[in-house]
Amino acid sequence: MVAVVAACSSPAQVATSPTASQVVEPTAATPPAEGTPFHLNTPGPTVPEGHWRWTGSVIDQDGNPLAAVCVHIGPGDCRFNSIRTDDKGKWVIDFPQVDVMYDFHFVKDGYQTVDQSIRTQGPGDFQVRLIPKK
Numbered sequence: 001m002v003a004v005v006a007a008c009s010s011p012a013q014v015a016t017s018p019t020a021s022q023v024v025e026p027t028a029a030t031p032p033a034e035g036t037p038f039h040l041n042t043p044g045p046t047v048p049e050g051h052w053r054w055t056g057s058v059i060d061q062d063g064n065p066l067a068a069v070c071v072h073i074g075p076g077d078c079r080f081n082s083i084r085t086d087d088k089g090k091w092v093i094d095f096p097q098v099d100v101m102y103d104f105h106f107v108k109d110g111y112q113t114v115d116q117s118i119r120t121q122g123p124g125d126f127q128v129r130l131i132p133k134k
Contacts, residue, residue, distance in 0.1 A: 051096055054118070058089045060111075067088075072105040106130060
């Protein structure tokens, strides 16, 4: 390991090692490397103290469950670590017990995005139907 130390010197006098590399600070979450097995942990069977459990399902136009739908909350886009529906189209999120309005976005390639605002005033459950894009 090579360390570069500079104390009380001008920038022109700082020596650098030819093997040292500059550290770039991340500005956002870094997706896993290609081929990395990354799996989100589904919340356990017990709701953590001080939380409300929200569950739901996502179906297609024929009522069939849709797997791998991104359940994204708030501004921005789906990320590698966003909640996804399971093989039965089910999703689970535990929220802190506060009265808050959340903006849910249900996103899957080939389907129209569904945006739904939900106010968490206790546990809840709802179903979303995604329609294919034309």
